Amino acid sequence: MRKLLIPLVVLSLVVACKKEAGKPVPNVIDSIAQNKTDSAGTVQNIVNKEAVLKQTNDEVLKALKNKDYTSFAALIHPEKGIRFSMYAFVDIKGDKHFSKADFEKYQPTKTLFTWGAHDGSGDPYKATVNDYLGKWVFSKDFTASQYSLNKFIGGGNSLNNLKEIYPKDNFTENYIKGTEKNGEMDWKTLRFVFEEFQGKYYLIAVVNDQWTI
Numbered sequence: 001m002r003k004l005l006i007p008l009v010v011l012s013l014v015v016a017c018k019k020e021a022g023k024p025v026p027n028v029i030d031s032i033a034q035n036k037t038d039s040a041g042t043v044q045n046i047v048n049k050e051a052v053l054k055q056t057n058d059e060v061l062k063a064l065k066n067k068d069y070t071s072f073a074a075l076i077h078p079e080k081g082i083r084f085s086m087y088a089f090v091d092i093k094g095d096k097h098f099s100k101a102d103f104e105k106y107q108p109t110k111t112l113f114t115w116g117a118h119d120g121s122g123d124p125y126k127a128t129v130n131d132y133l134g135k136w137v138f139s140k141d142f143t144a145s146q147y148s149l150n151k152f153i154g155g156g157n158s159l160n161n162l163k164e165i166y167p168k169d170n171f172t173e174n175y176i177k178g179t180e181k182n183g184e185m186d187w188k189t190l191r192f193v194f195e196e197f198q199g200k201y202y203l204i205a206v207v208n209d210q211w212t213i
Helices: 002-021 028-065 069-074 100-106 129-137
Strands: 082-085 096-098 113-117 124-127 146-149 170-176 188-197 200-210
Touching: 028 069, 028 129, 028 146, 028 170, 028 188, 028 200, 069 100, 069 129, 096 100, 096 113, 113 129, 124 129, 129 200, 170 200
Parallel strands: 082 200
Antiparallel strands: 082 096, 113 124, 146 170, 170 188, 188 200
């Protein structure tokens, strides 16, 4: 009986070796090609994201320039609404915040809101929605500004905590250089913070920045 078992074991080992030898060798070239494809796809996604954010940024600027606040409202985040910061420092409790519905409700009215306080004097800044957008937010033609994505261009002596308040969100900056006459101290910049919702980027914050006293 033992003599019969030995040939069977040997035969089994031979068959197993042949089967192992017959297994296809992983295709290294295909693997490299797949990695390249994945990398290309990642790069393409980044490019598409940057293009979409630039387009959305420009749509916001166009709406503000044309005082088309209906189009502006359409870009406000449906669930989180929008916050307005007069200066670089974002004050969660003090800055004016609207839900999308409230913005649409009060925008056409003459209702006065306190948006913050003037730097230096500390006097409260009170204005209607339209006046704030037209006289403070879009105080210069930012459609002709220098653009950047997730990178600050302008900066002065005002504390900038945007990245701390919105650490996971994308922001755009629209910067207008100061004039030589004023030692380039009269620069201004307008930042928009966007958050993705159901496959589209919406505005959740508008942050102005300029040289402060």
